[in-house]
Amino acid sequence: MGWVNAIIQGVLTGGLYALFACGLSLMFGVMKVVNLAHGDLAVVAGYVAIGVITVTHIPVLWSFVIVVPVMAIFGYVLQRTLIQGALDRGPLTTLIVTFGLSVVIENALLQFFTANSRAIGTGLALVRESFHIGSQIQIPYLLLVIFAVAVIVLLGLQYFLSGSKYGRLIRAVADDQEAAQLAGVDYRHVFGIAAGIAFGTVALAGISYGMYSQLDPTTGTDTILLFAFAAVVIGGLGSLWGTLLGGVVLGVAQQIGAQINISDEVLAGYIVFLAVLVLRPQGLTTRRSQS
Amino acid sequence: MSTQAETGAPLLEVSRLEVHHGQLRALQDISLSVYPGQVYAIIGANGAGKSTLLRTIAGLHRPTTGTVVLDGTDVTRLRTDRRATRGIVMVPEGRRLFGSLTVEENLQVGATYARSGPWTIERVYELFGWMRERRHQRTAQLSGGEQQSVAIGRALVANPRVLLLDELSLGLAPVVVQRIYAMLPQILETGLTVLLVEQDVSQALQVASRVHCLLEGRTTLEGEPGDLTPDRVEAAYFGLGHADGHGDGAMAGTDPGGGDGGQPVPSAGPPADESEG
Numbered sequence: 001m002g003w004v005n006a007i008i009q010g011v012l013t014g015g016l017y018a019l020f021a022c023g024l025s026l027m028f029g030v031m032k033v034v035n036l037a038h039g040d041l042a043v044v045a046g047y048v049a050i051g052v053i054t055v056t057h058i059p060v061l062w063s064f065v066i067v068v069p070v071m072a073i074f075g076y077v078l079q080r081t082l083i084q085g086a087l088d089r090g091p092l093t094t095l096i097v098t099f100g101l102s103v104v105i106e107n108a109l110l111q112f113f114t115a116n117s118r119a120i121g122t123g124l125a126l127v128r129e130s131f132h133i134g135s136q137i138q139i140p141y142l143l144l145v146i147f148a149v150a151v152i153v154l155l156g157l158q159y160f161l162s163g164s165k166y167g168r169l170i171r172a173v174a175d176d177q178e179a180a181q182l183a184g185v186d187y188r189h190v191f192g193i194a195a196g197i198a199f200g201t202v203a204l205a206g207i208s209y210g211m212y213s214q215l216d217p218t219t220g221t222d223t224i225l226l227f228a229f230a231a232v233v234i235g236g237l238g239s240l241w242g243t244l245l246g247g248v249v250l251g252v253a254q255q256i257g258a259q260i261n262i263s264d265e266v267l268a269g270y271i272v273f274l275a276v277l278v279l280r281p282q283g284l285t286t287r288r289s290q291s
Numbered sequence: 292m293s294t295q296a297e298t299g300a301p302l303l304e305v306s307r308l309e310v311h312h313g314q315l316r317a318l319q320d321i322s323l324s325v326y327p328g329q330v331y332a333i334i335g336a337n338g339a340g341k342s343t344l345l346r347t348i349a350g351l352h353r354p355t356t357g358t359v360v361l362d363g364t365d366v367t368r369l370r371t372d373r374r375a376t377r378g379i380v381m382v383p384e385g386r387r388l389f390g391s392l393t394v395e396e397n398l399q400v401g402a403t404y405a406r407s408g409p410w411t412i413e414r415v416y417e418l419f420g421w422m423r424e425r426r427h428q429r430t431a432q433l434s435g436g437e438q439q440s441v442a443i444g445r446a447l448v449a450n451p452r453v454l455l456l457d458e459l460s461l462g463l464a465p466v467v468v469q470r471i472y473a474m475l476p477q478i479l480e481t482g483l484t485v486l487l488v489e490q491d492v493s494q495a496l497q498v499a500s501r502v503h504c505l506l507e508g509r510t511t512l513e514g515e516p517g518d519l520t521p522d523r524v525e526a527a528y529f530g531l532g533h534a535d536g537h538g539d540g541a542m543a544g545t546d547p548g549g550g551d552g553g554q555p556v557p558s559a560g561p562p563a564d565e566s567e568g
Contacts, residue, residue, distance in 0.1 A: 165399075175390050183380075184401075185403065
């Protein structure tokens, strides 16, 4: 059955979209920043990984260990400087600043790496092979691994937010910045930590995407940012597991569209996105804390 | 009569504070000294600037001029969270709990950057008996009085030196307000100093060791509750006629049975006190 295969592929692709979306959702949920450079940062992480692998010849999987923490630190620094500065000037300024950041990143990538697309060559059998169930269903190992990573990341995030000291502070600051300050909490530092986590997840997603598909300087805004947005909106803003649901719905819609006509893949995803916006603007899962 | 505490240095000293909200002058030339162990109450009508004063002391507003000094250290330029970790902790108006957090998590946030001191989450549970068994509930599920208690608990676990209480009674039934204020002695026992803002004047006069009345951003009266007659407080509160000038000077000569307190508001005659200057 081609349809069953399409749905399975769609669900698994949804894991990748969720990985893209959770950082976007976190930054919006905590500091009300819509990071328009989110997709470009994923691409940057992918290019950095390619660079690191080329220069050091370390195994591909080790690039995660280097690039993800580096991007997380970069996220903290960027939040404490550029984004906080924009926040202090008002919520609309963050849109302009992150949009500007997006343009700068894209053009810098074009300048230094040309418009050619690149893939992160892993050399691993895992990436190219699939396992088969019956004759119709084939599941790429890589996609399955990415889906598993997405679930692990979301579980980890949930555990961190609900169980750790900084997770608690992040939720407190998201609820009421001023009250948090009165309790002695430096909300700027907490914002920085949230941004660090968001950048770490987007780096993970960017490298994964580079292994699964190809990256070029415009992939960030063309594809990643839009899919991440769609996943967040479909799932419900600020909801962690909503991003997984949103990613899965988006992925399934795309694969079903592709099954009908291969050129309808992307269109089908956006039709579902628009339908959710019209019929259920709060997303499929509403935020837990409505008070 | 003067309290023995006032012989030492003030714990919190506000000098010549002036605060603007945009073009509007919210506070003008406000000075006050809070001594260790005192309950210092700021009273005044709506819009008198009470909350602005408290928020400025907590660091949420920047004064145009004037200083806030905590135990000899100028904290006027310090951020709110830094003041909190130094011991100026405010219970904000409207309670402002973290709505998606449980009771216990609210307290844990308060304790994260706490100074060392007698207050722990455990001790807060002892103070408010009901709280322990409801610690895993969201604060949205609590009544207004219970929420206020959690807000006080969240401030206490930070082990403040000066606890700022902004309009505790707002939106609460009188009996609940009574119950919350009844906790005050137990809180003071641990060596805290309290600076509170209260619209309910009788409540403030009951608990305070010193009262400071604001009217349209200016000080109209300051003194110990025992020395103030209801008429003078009323005059200062509503700005009727000319209230006695502010400052200890005006109080110093007043004997407890003083005859200058209950004077009717003069209907004619040139005003002769310094507040007109």
